[in-house]
Amino acid sequence: MKERGSQQSLFATRYSLFAIPFALGVAVLAAWEFLVRHYGVPAIVLPPPSAIWAAFAGNFASLMASLWVTFSVTLVAMAAAFAGGLLLAVIFSQSRLVEAALYPYAVVLQVTPVIAVTPLILIWVGFDRIDLVLVIIAWMIAFFPVLANTTLGLKSADHNLIDLFRLYGASRWQILTRLQMPTALPYLLGAMRVSGGLALIGVVTAEMVAGSGAATGLGWRIIEAGNRLEIAKMFAALALLSILGIAIFFALSLLEWATLHRWHESAVKKQG
Amino acid sequence: MAALLTLEGISKRFDGGVEALAAVDLRIGAGEFVSLVGPSGCGKSTALRVIAGLLAPSRGAVTWPGGKPAIGFVFQEPTLMPWADAVGNARLPLDLKGVARGEAEARAMRALARVGLDGFERAFPRALSGGMKMRVSIARAIAAEPKLLLMDEPFAALDELTRQALNDDLLKLVREDGLTVIFVTHSVYESAYLSDRVVAMTPRPGRVAADLALSPPRVRDQGYRLTPEFAGAAGRVSAALKKANSE
Numbered sequence: 188m189k190e191r192g193s194q195q196s197l198f199a200t201r202y203s204l205f206a207i208p209f210a211l212g213v214a215v216l217a218a219w220e221f222l223v224r225h226y227g228v229p230a231i232v233l234p235p236p237s238a239i240w241a242a243f244a245g246n247f248a249s250l251m252a253s254l255w256v257t258f259s260v261t262l263v264a265m266a267a268a269f270a271g272g273l274l275l276a277v278i279f280s281q282s283r284l285v286e287a288a289l290y291p292y293a294v295v296l297q298v299t300p301v302i303a304v305t306p307l308i309l310i311w312v313g314f315d316r317i318d319l320v321l322v323i324i325a326w327m328i329a330f331f332p333v334l335a336n337t338t339l340g341l342k343s344a345d346h347n348l349i350d351l352f353r354l355y356g357a358s359r360w361q362i363l364t365r366l367q368m369p370t371a372l373p374y375l376l377g378a379m380r381v382s383g384g385l386a387l388i389g390v391v392t393a394e395m396v397a398g399s400g401a402a403t404g405l406g407w408r409i410i411e412a413g414n415r416l417e418i419a420k421m422f423a424a425l426a427l428l429s430i431l432g433i434a435i436f437f438a439l440s441l442l443e444w445a446t447l448h449r450w451h452e453s454a455v456k457k458q459g
Numbered sequence: 460m461a462a463l464l465t466l467e468g469i470s471k472r473f474d475g476g477v478e479a480l481a482a483v484d485l486r487i488g489a490g491e492f493v494s495l496v497g498p499s500g501c502g503k504s505t506a507l508r509v510i511a512g513l514l515a516p517s518r519g520a521v522t523w524p525g526g527k528p529a530i531g532f533v534f535q536e537p538t539l540m541p542w543a544d545a546v547g548n549a550r551l552p553l554d555l556k557g558v559a560r561g562e563a564e565a566r567a568m569r570a571l572a573r574v575g576l577d578g579f580e581r582a583f584p585r586a587l588s589g590g591m592k593m594r595v596s597i598a599r600a601i602a603a604e605p606k607l608l609l610m611d612e613p614f615a616a617l618d619e620l621t622r623q624a625l626n627d628d629l630l631k632l633v634r635e636d637g638l639t640v641i642f643v644t645h646s647v648y649e650s651a652y653l654s655d656r657v658v659a660m661t662p663r664p665g666r667v668a669a670d671l672a673l674s675p676p677r678v679r680d681q682g683y684r685l686t687p688e689f690a691g692a693a694g695r696v697s698a699a700l701k702k703a704n705s706e
Contacts, residue, residue: 347538350513354532355555355603365554369542450542450583 234419239426242419250408250420254427257390257404260318261435264325264386269379271326272333279334280341280367281359297331301389305396317397321404325389329382336378340371373451376443383435391428405431461525463489463607463639464510468519470664471505479505481664482519489525489606492633492640494650494657496696498704502665503643507532507609510641528607528639531600535612537592539584545571545595546580552603570598573635574628590621594628601632608633608640615645623681626652630679647700651675651693652684659699668703671695 216236222228223235230238243250275293279286301324312320344366352362394406405424412421466485472478479502487493495503508514510521511532531552539548546567553563571580574594584592593613600608614622630653633640644650650657651673659669673692676683683689 345538347534347536348540350508351532351534351538351551352555354511354513354530355552357555361555365551366540369540372542450585452541452585 231416231418234422238419239422242417243423243426246420246423250405250424250427253403253405253408253424254431257387257394257406257428258431260321260404261325261383261387261390261431264322264329264390265379265383265435267322267326268329268382268386269333272330272378272382273337273375275330275334276337276341276371277363277368279338280363286338293331293334296327299327301328301392302396305393309397320397321390321393324393325386328389329386332378332381332385333375336374337371340374341367343374344370373443373447376439376446380436380439380443383439384432387428387432387435461489463487463491463523463525463528465522465524466506466510466519467522469506469509469516469521470518471502471509471514472517478664480509480516481666483660483665483667485658485667485670487639487641489639490637491656492642492654494642494644494654495660496644496647496650496657496700497660497665497668498662498700499645500663501660502663503660504611506665507611507641507643511609529603529605531603531605531608533593533596533600533608533610533613535615537584537589537596539592539595539599541584544581544583545576545587545598548584548595549598549602551599556603566604567598567602570602571595573601573632574598590617590625593617593625597625597629597632601636601638604636606637606639608638610640610642612643612645614649622649627680629653634678647696648684648693651689651696652679657696657699659696659703661703669699671699 220235220237223233234242275289279290304327305320305324308320308323309317312323341363344362348366349362352366357365390404391406391409394404395410397407405428408424409421409428412418412424464487466483469480469483470478471480483502483506485506495506497503505514509516511530512521540551543551546564549567549570550563553566558566568580571577571594574597576591576594576598579587579591582591584595587595596613614625617625626649629640632638640653642650642653652675654673655675657669657671657673658667659671660666661668673695675688675692
């Protein structure tokens with residue numbers, strides 16, 4: 188049987204998962220630098236990577252501070268979304284009445300364009316508590332995947348296992364904690380991975396719309412840099428945001444792997 | 460022999476109109492190994508679930524003259540919790556009853572050793588073969604030291620050799636613990652090998668068509684399958700089934 192030759196050996200090491208996209212990124216950056224210089228593209232339209240780096244280095248302190256602000260608010264919003272989604276899903280699993288009553292409203296929250304609602308939340312919560320506004324907005328976007336997936340997961344317990352639990356006289360609490368929640372865990376972790384990214388998007392969007400005031404996150408930096416035509420700085424802030432998003436995604440993926448790899452089918456290495 | 464349980468006039472009609480059982484009368488004595496055989500859909504699994512208390516009969520009653528004993532149930536699927544290792548799975552009935560952790564752990568380990576899974580206590584279900592998963596399922600059923608074992612075609616999904624090995628392991632456990640077993644199976648040969656009694660059921664709605672007393676040797680092994688006595692027993696079961704099917 189012929190081996191799938193060079194493609195197979197390329198993926199032989201774990202490093203290839205990082206090395207291949209990294210190599211592509213470097214190639215794109217090099218091409219970008221060259222083409223922008225070669226065609227004399229104006230810096231306010233598309234700055235070369237070298238200018239972006241210079242803007243980053245030159246504004247290091249303020250960009251890092253903004254990164255921290257965005258990151259910490261995102262973290263809070265994520266935690267609230269995970270906790271809220273999980274709690275609501277558990278409540279739904281215990282009462283079909285509550286689920287039927289509240290689920291459509293949860294969907295409404297999900298599909299409401301957040302940009303439209305931000306000014307309203309600002310007025311209600313107050314301009315002196317921008318952080319809370321950001322968390323609320325990000326929560327609105329991020330909690331629904333957790334709610335929807337965990338609800339599904341809680342309902343997905345093996346029916347024979349449910350019978351077995353009943354046979355041995357398990358209480359509702361025991362069925363919830365020993366059967367339904369472990370069953371829901373893979374669903375929850377998958378949703379968290381998506382939710383983390385959504386929380387970040389929510390925070391940045393809200394920062395942009397909430398305007399100045401106490402806003403000092405990366406979202407606001409991007410608007411500010413755009414207003415001042417500091418395009419290279421804008422790109423630098425964008426790059427930082429992307430890195431933050433990737434870091435959150437990887438952290439949550441790692442959490443998923445760490446929790447599931449010993450027993451879940453999704454973590455089984457493919458044979459051959 | 461004292462009756463452990465009796466079924467009197469058990470019928471079961473499901474929502475949707477399916478009548479799974481029609482007036483089943485059965486008396487099971489303590490220590491008996493009773494097989495329920497019959498065509499697919501004849502209500503054997505339903506009867507087992509009614510006995511276990513998982514389903515309420517539409518009519519009739521299950522009575523336990525000596526009180527309801529501890530029951531172990533084994534499904535056709537191993538039905539293990541994938542997130543727990545073998546001990547974690549075997550401990551389940553004990554954990555649910557609130558047995559202290561140390562004792563539950565010890566009893567589960569002992570049950571696993573009795574089904575031949577020494578050394579696999581920390582393995583997760585996805586690392587176990589079908590036969591091994593079924594052994595964990597059996598260990599779980601016996602961990603709480605039941606007096607009655609209900610088994611719903613437990614070996615149907617396994618290959619022949621594994622099935623025969625598990626047949627013998629089951630007989631050993633039953634002998635050691637003095638268990639009463641109600642064993643649902645499709646297989647005429649399996650019922651003839653394992654049972655003191657075979658109850659043949661009619662197609663849906665299921666009713667008892669025949670109740671055969673077999674007398675297999677008390678201690679038997681695979682060699683018994685080659686004897687004329689076994690062939691005779693299997694023949695009787697087969698004939699009873701054919702007759703039941705044509706009713």
